[in-house]
Amino acid sequence: MLMSLRFDGVLSATELSAVANIAPSTASEHLAKLMASGLVARQKSGRHRLYSLTDGDVCDLVDGLAALAERHAAIASARSSFPQALLHSRLCLDHLGGRLGYLTTNALFARNLLHHSATGPEITQEGAAWLNDLGIDANAHLDNVRCPLRLCHDWSEKAYHLGGGIAAAILSAFRQRDWIRVKRGEIVIFLTPKGVTALRAELGLDIRQSGDEVRT
Amino acid sequence: MLMSLRFDGVLSATELSAVANIAPSTASEHLAKLMASGLVARQKSGRHRLYSLTDGDVCDLVDGLAALAERHAAIASARSSFPQALLHSRLCLDHLGGRLGYLTTNALFARNLLHHSATGPEITQEGAAWLNDLGIDANAHLDNVRCPLRLCHDWSEKAYHLGGGIAAAILSAFRQRDWIRVKRGEIVIFLTPKGVTALRAELGLDIRQSGDEVRT
DNA sequence: ACGAAACTTCGCTAAACACCGAAGTATGCC
DNA sequence: GGCATACTTCGGTGTTTAGCGAAGTTTCGT
Numbered sequence: 403m404l405m406s407l408r409f410d411g412v413l414s415a416t417e418l419s420a421v422a423n424i425a426p427s428t429a430s431e432h433l434a435k436l437m438a439s440g441l442v443a444r445q446k447s448g449r450h451r452l453y454s455l456t457d458g459d460v461c462d463l464v465d466g467l468a469a470l471a472e473r474h475a476a477i478a479s480a481r482s483s484f485p486q487a488l489l490h491s492r493l494c495l496d497h498l499g500g501r502l503g504y505l506t507t508n509a510l511f512a513r514n515l516l517h518h519s520a521t522g523p524e525i526t527q528e529g530a531a532w533l534n535d536l537g538i539d540a541n542a543h544l545d546n547v548r549c550p551l552r553l554c555h556d557w558s559e560k561a562y563h564l565g566g567g568i569a570a571a572i573l574s575a576f577r578q579r580d581w582i583r584v585k586r587g588e589i590v591i592f593l594t595p596k597g598v599t600a601l602r603a604e605l606g607l608d609i610r611q612s613g614d615e616v617r618t
Numbered sequence: 619m620l621m622s623l624r625f626d627g628v629l630s631a632t633e634l635s636a637v638a639n640i641a642p643s644t645a646s647e648h649l650a651k652l653m654a655s656g657l658v659a660r661q662k663s664g665r666h667r668l669y670s671l672t673d674g675d676v677c678d679l680v681d682g683l684a685a686l687a688e689r690h691a692a693i694a695s696a697r698s699s700f701p702q703a704l705l706h707s708r709l710c711l712d713h714l715g716g717r718l719g720y721l722t723t724n725a726l727f728a729r730n731l732l733h734h735s736a737t738g739p740e741i742t743q744e745g746a747a748w749l750n751d752l753g754i755d756a757n758a759h760l761d762n763v764r765c766p767l768r769l770c771h772d773w774s775e776k777a778y779h780l781g782g783g784i785a786a787a788i789l790s791a792f793r794q795r796d797w798i799r800v801k802r803g804e805i806v807i808f809l810t811p812k813g814v815t816a817l818r819a820e821l822g823l824d825i826r827q828s829g830d831e832v833r834t
Numbered sequence: 835a836c837g838a839a840a841c842t843t844c845g846c847t848a849a850a851c852a853c854c855g856a857a858g859t860a861t862g863c864c
Numbered sequence: 865g866g867c868a869t870a871c872t873t874c875g876g877t878g879t880t881t882a883g884c885g886a887a888g889t890t891t892c893g894t
Contacts, residue, residue, distance in 0.1 A: 415841060428883050430842050440690045449840045449891040459686060466679045473675075474656045631871060644853050646872050665861040665870045 403432065406496075407442065407455050408464045409565060410549045414450045417548050420570070421496045476558075489558045491591040493584060496570040497554070502582075502591060502609060503563035504556055506572075509605035510564070516551075523551050523564065532604075533568070536575040543567045619648065622711055623658065623671050624680045625781060626765045630666045633764050636786070637712045692774075705774045707807040709800060712786040713770070718798075718807060718825060719779035720772055722788075725821035726780070732767075739767050739780065748820075749784070752791040759783045 406421045407413060413421070419429030433453055436442040443456045455461055491502030498506055510516045515529035525533070530540045543550040543566075554565030564572070576582045581597030584590070593601075593611050601607040622637045623629055629637070635645030649669055652658040659672045671677055707718030714722055726732045731745035741749065746756045759766040759782075770781030780788070792798045797813030800806070809817075809827050817823040 416839095424882085425884055426841070427843080427885075431882085434842080440686070440693065451841065459682070459689075463679070463682045463686060466675070466682055470656070470675060470679060477656065632869095640852085641854055642871070643855075643873080647852085650872080667871065 403429070404436075404441070404455070404460075404464050405468060407453060408461055408468075409552070409554065412445075412452050412454045413548055414452055417567075418453060423496075491582070491593060493573075493591060494554060494556070494563065494565065497563070497565055497573050498569065498576075498591070499554075499556055499563055500558055500591070502593065504559040504561050505607050505609060506601075506605065507563045509607055513605065523553060525551065525568075533572075536572065537578075538568065538571045538575060540568060543571070619645070620652075620657070620671070620676075620680050621684060623669060624677055624684075625711075625768070625770065628661075628668045628670045629764055630668055633783075634669060639712075707798070707809060709789075709807060710770060710772070710779065710781070713779070713781055713789050714785065714792075714807070715770075715772055715779055716774055716807070718809065720775040720777050721823050721825055722817075722821065723779045725823055729821065732780075739769060741767065741784075749788075752788065753794075754784065754787045754791060756784060759787070 403418045403422050406418065415430055415433060416426055418433065419426045422429060422432075424432075433442065433444075436453075437444060440456060441460050442453050445452045445454070455464065489500055491498065492500040494500075494503060497503065507516075510529070511518070511523075513528075514526055515532050516523050517526055518524075525540050533540050540550070548567045549565075551564060551566040551568045553562040554569075556563045563569075573582075576597070577584065579596075579600065580594055581600050583592045583594060593609065595611060598609065598611055601609060619634045619638050622634065631646055631649060632642055634649065635642045638645060638648075640648075649658065649660075652669075653660060656672060657676050658669050661668045661670070671680065705716055707714065708716040710716075710719060713719065723732075726745065727734070727739075729744075730742055731748050732739050733742055734740075741756050749756050756766070764783045765781075767780060767782040767784045769778040770785075772779045779785075789798075792813070793800065795812075795816065796810055797816050799808045799810060809825065811827060814825065814827055817825060
């Protein structure tokens with residue numbers, strides 16, 4: 403949740419619960435603790451409660467923790483062979499990360515479904531149509547408090563993948579179609595055979611299956 | 619434990635368990651976890667295992683957490699009236715902090731039991747005698763891995779009090795003589811009437827009793 | 835005015851955790 | 865060699881915690 407706030411700046415309680423994959427009531431309890439300890443600030447906006455990191459000091463702290471965590475993950479992956487799956491495809495907060503996240507993002511730009519603008523990635527007309535086929539209404543995300551689309555640093559690829567509300571929606575759509583599966587509480591993504599085929603057809607991705615079988 | 623390592627640089631497992639007020643076996647478990655997460659490094663030295671923070675990044679992180687914790691404590695104390703006792707006298711890791719720590723330190727310098735040197739505070743001949751009366755052998759601490767004596771920043775007094783192994787020994791001596799009492803698990807120090815008298819006689823301190831009665 | 839949505843508080847449960855003492859492994863000292 | 869010291873591992877225990885759903889509060893839309 404703190405990482406999400408660091409990236410997106412301001413998020414509502416419900417959005418944060420989705421990011422953390424926990425019930426709204428649980429998120430509310432955690433946020434109350436974070437408030438009490440002075441790490442996050444709250445601001446009312448209609449029936450929403452918008453949370454953000456209190457100030458730059460907290461941002462620095464989160465950055466520091468993230469940097470150490472990344473370094474630790476990198477060292478761990480260098481030591482054991484298991485995290486191959488982690489490098490292949492994993493969750494980054496609530497969207498695609500690892501090689502799969504990177505390749506998907508690249509493909510979206512290459513096929514002109516996204517283009518770079520001064521303020522970050524933007525959706526083209528073709529892109530909006532593609533998202534619509536996935537059941538995602540891009541315009542709905544523009545009104546959202548949460549940043550709809552941004553670039554998120556990928557530590558293993560040393561490049562960027564998509565983050566923000568739309569990236570999270572894309573992840574959901576992939577899961578709904580059973581292109582990918584994720585074990586509850588874990589971040590390794592299992593790419594199904596169906597997913598391999600679909601991603602080749604949709605985006606021309608040449609990516610192999612990986613990770614252990616996951617029963618849903 | 620991380621704070622102690624930040625200040626003292628290198629500490630043995632037993633010293634760290636004393637700092638944290640837990641059994642050596644428990645400390646060992648915690649240190650194993652800190653090792654596994656890459657926050658501390660271990661180095662063998664005879665039958666000792668010396669722990670230290672892995673690098674500057676971890677130091678920065680600890681500093682950042684400490685700064686936030688201090689700010690939070692300051693805000694909390696400004697809001698409620700309870701922490702008066704906290705400002706009066708409290709534990710700072712394993713030595714005296716708050717007004718009591720500050721006044722004690724000042725008195726030791728004023729009475730020429732300590733003097734300032736280029737490398738930090740040093741014990742004078744009279745100081746060694748005074749410590750001896752308390753049952754503390756200053757020379758024994760000089761051979762210790764732990765920094766014997768240093769200045770430690772006091773957030774509430776915005777000044778310095780004594781830290782290090784000898785400061786910890788002084789705290790123990792005060793407790794043994796029942797000049798002060800500390801509830802297990804808490805950091806507020808209760809100054810006994812006996813302590814008020816003794817500190818006036820020993821160091822000329824004009825400090826009042828404070829905190830709630832503590833049964834030992 | 836009514837229902838839906840956003841959020842929090844409460845009661846409860848299952849899992850995780852800190853903690854300790856006892857037992858086991860090194861290492862140093864006589 | 866024998867014994868003390870420094871430390872870790874293991875088994876067991878009591879407390880804390882995260883988590884959820886149900887119920888309550890405020891706000892928005894109609």
